[in-house]
């Protein structure tokens with residue numbers, strides 16, 4: 001199987017060279033906008049490309065407001081802080097994610113609580129979320145409290161793994177019922193829809209990432225999206241050092257952050273947004289080719305689930321065992337084809353070991369078997 005796949009990948013990418021997992025592609029107005037940006041001298045955190053990039057992302061996702069940040073982690077950090085995640089509280093999230101999700105929770109002084117994922121979406125499971133809330137929490141006047149730790153649960157933070165939407169409408173309904181704010185880590189899911197609604201628009205606020213390995217990139221960058229005007233205003237204020245608008249005075253009314261996206265990066269982002277539809281179509285065709293290849297084989301190719309349209313950011317396969325996974329990683333990487341295991345579960349990392357953990361049967365099962373295979377755009 002492995003040598004068949006290696007041959008197949010070399011064929012569809014039409015190369016004998018080293019093949020990375022996911023390279024950015026620049027074939028649009030990137031250089032033009034970057035030059036315009038440099039010529040204007042507005043290369044830093046003020047400029048027309050920042051506003052334009054925010055408008056493009058808001059329009060595309062259907063969110064009312066978008067606020068650009070230096071990276072996706074910063075976007076998550078501010079999103080969490082603005083809805084009241086603090087050191088006296090906890091945030092329910094999935095153990096199967098990139099470390100940035102839990103880092104952002106930690107920056108607010110809060111502790112993650114880990115609840116299992118669904119096997120098919122690889123995202124937070126509404127079933128286990130509901131079971132946990134039913135059995136392990138109590139409602140008080142100011143919110144939902146964890147019976148064991150006595151702490152308030154200030155948010156639920158699901159993530160759309162590799163661009164596959166989780167069952168976000170069910171999760172949203174549960175959060176409503178239990179009076180908990182829903183925040184989406186949509187870092188991996190620009191271009192992914194659930195029931196024709198863009199991921200990141202189901203909760204009160206969400207974060208996207210434009211890191212170099214994501215579907216589109218600004219070098220480094222992120223975006224906060226929300227429909228709430230007050231939150232949007234606060235997000236812009238707090239990411240720009242909480243400076244009060246004035247033509248020459250420097251006055252700040254709270255501790256803010258220097259988290260604003262530079263215009264130079266936004267210029268790249270505008271050009272990348274223009275190519276997004278092409279990129280998504282190209283990635284969908286690649287995913288279909290993989291799906292066909294794996295048909296009738298013992299290895300499962302991860303497909304989009306019912307009701308969802310995935311961006312197929314990173315293609316993933318599920319191998320039959322941990323041993324097979326290790327053999328697969330070794331033989332593909334030795335053959336110059338980059339493949340990568342899914343993240344080590346967050347509850348196993350030193351800094352999050354002491355956090356409360358529900359039963360994580362599906363997460364452990366996936367951790368042992370899931371591998372990403374080359375997913376970059378073919379030009």
Ligand SMILES: *Cc1c(COP(=O)(O)O)cnc(C)c1O
Nearest residue numbers: 071072073098100101187209211
């Ligand atoms: C990429 C990513 C982020 C944000 O990453 P940055 O590198 O800070 O832009 C957050 N969460 C997840 C799940 C991610 O994959």
